[in-house]
Amino acid sequence: MKISKVKLFNIISLIMLGFSLSFQINASNVYEGVVNNPERLKSDFAYDEKRKPIDILPFTQIKAGDKVLELGAGGGYTTELLSFLVGKSGKVYAHFLYKKERLENNRLPNVISLREHSLNEHGKVLTENKIQSDKLDAIIIFFVLHDMYLNNEMSDELLTNLKAALKPGGSVIILDNAAKPDSGLANIGDLHRIGENFVKAEMEKAGFVFDGETKVLRNKQDDHTKPWGHFEGLQDRFAYRFKKRKM
Secondary structure, rough: OOOOOHHHHHHHHHHHHHHHHHHHHHHHHHHHHHOOOOOOHHHHHHHHHOOHHHHHHHHHOOOOOOEEEEEEEEEEEEEEEEHHHHHHOOOOEEOEEHHHHHHHHOOOOOOOOOOOOOOOHHHHHHOOOOOOOOOOOOOOEEEEHHHHHHOOOOOOOHHHHHHEEEEEEEEEEEEEEEEEOOOOOOOOOOOOOHHHHHHHHHHHHHHHHEEEEEEEOOOOOOOOOOHHHHHHHOOOEEEEEEEOOOO
């Protein structure tokens, strides 16, 4: 029986569609498994509705086996999610992780807590931890970029070091509290907000390529005139992804 070219094309298209749908379902299952992992600290689940990890984790494009640097890990909410996402074959290098109970009894063995340091010496700390050029798959900067500018820790040198540590094609994912888009650094101290257009311009000036955004954390009811805490975790937040150019 002969099969026409049209029928053959349709059959191949259906097969490819099946593979694509299967991949999407499997990827979705991975993220759901991470978010619903019973090994997470029970107190973290209360933040999920506002932080939306089921949407943010896929946006990062981080996968099993990746090596990730997290700047300003803080209480470690995101650190723990990343730990489960990259798995046993991956690594999470956590900067300024102050909630040490997360690492007690080796419960997150793939997380390396970097020694306390100013970001002005970050290049040295990367070297100490053998994070060489082109080694990292992703860098996470969640809700601390405005503080880095406020504390005079964000610099061209730091961006150069971060870019050097990333693999070609690696990502920098930035989430922060939105100020008026063109306000730059005007409200980093009083409102703990930063102008998103400034962020994009600075990253592109450093040689990164803007690779997309997700609006799942946006809040149109926020007019950007009140401190971020006024909204109890539901302030307007932007989420940007940048890439290091491939060789």
